[in-house]
Amino acid sequence: MSILDGIYKLQSGRRTKRISSYDRAGFNKDSVPIGAGEVKEIARIEGAGIIRHIWMTISTSDNMIRRNAVLRMYWDGESEPSVESPIGDFFGQGWGQSYPFMSLPLAAAPQGGRGLNCYFPMPFGQGAVITVENDSDLPMDALYYYVDYEEHDELEEDIGRFHAHWRRELTEADPEDGENEGLLEIVPLKPTLDDKNNYVFADIEGKGHFVGLNYFVDNPSPMWYGEGDDMWMIDGEEWPGSLHGTGTEDYFNTAWCPKEVFMHPYFGIAKINEGETGFLGRTHCYRFMLEDPVYFEKSLRASMEHGHGNVLTLDLATVAYWYQSEPHKPYPKLPDRAGRQNIPLLNLHDVHYWRQEYRKAFGGGTKLWGNEWRTQRPQG
Structure with missing residues (x-):
């Protein structure tokens, strides 16, 4: 066809x-x-x-x-x-x-x-x-x-109405372990057994189907941001729900920590933090579920971990797209203009100040290279 x-x-x-x-x-x-x-x-x-x-x-x-x-x-x-x-x-x-x-x-x-x-x-x-x-x-x-x-002249009775909603959240690091995510090898990785601290990109009531997401992430760390799983709770079901993913880049149909522009009609990475250290900076991912929409009869709560176990501080903004019967659940009040502005990009001066704080943590040594944390414990 x-x-x-x-x-x-x-x-x-x-x-x-x-x-x-x-x-x-x-x-x-x-x-x-x-x-x-x-x-x-x-x-x-x-x-x-x-x-x-x-x-x-x-x-x-x-x-x-x-x-x-x-x-x-x-x-x-x-x-x-x-x-x-x-x-x-x-x-x-x-x-x-x-x-x-x-x-x-x-x-x-x-x-x-x-x-x-x-x-x-x-x-x-x-x-x-x-x-x-x-x-x-x-x-x-x-x-x-x-x-x-x-x-x-008229429309059929069972035609849903188009919806799109913008959300934004500055997510929080783990209050006990910071942005560990198991990558810093300081404490063991914690299991994720619910979705309560996830970034919620869709909170819908009514009958319909979810068809797409634009995902804009501003990352203040050079570490990879994409270990968070996508989770879908349909019609009030409990975790782990009907659909549970394996990582942010997996939901966007990519793999292995991508850092390149790739645009498919249904998914891709339209903008990357090109030139920045690691994954520091802004990346735009998208997926349109036109062949595989998520259907719901009564409600949908769709969310993404911000790092495995929700340990990363990220500036996340999304636009979700779906069709549903009316009336729809009213959206939360849109943030005012100040609440929609960008957080300034981090630059080489910020990274250099992080290095200065690292020196202080290891006693102010003048020949510290930056890898001492692997074998030594910081002072204080």
């Missing part, structure tokens, strides 16, 4: 339409401005239909606009958004940055990832509304956009 099968079948009861930012005066100013602090409604559609494609690009002097601007979507007259995310993260662009990204449902296209595209189908039965909030002190000088959709 081809992905193009069915494209030749003639259709009835649907009409193709578009809402865009084209210049209504007939000139070439094909964009809309959004003032600082303003919420702009970019699409309002009546009746039933399916959004098939969204494209947009932004011009502004705010270099963090992709975290400062917030995308929201509402289906069927609902008051709570089914989609709520910083605009960059939704399209697969972490940390307010712009870089190429390629997958089947989402892409950030040339130039330099500035062309933002979404191909997730988004059905609605009684209308749809899309807004963009410019949560910035600077104006969005120009937002260019297409919303391509189909009008339908």
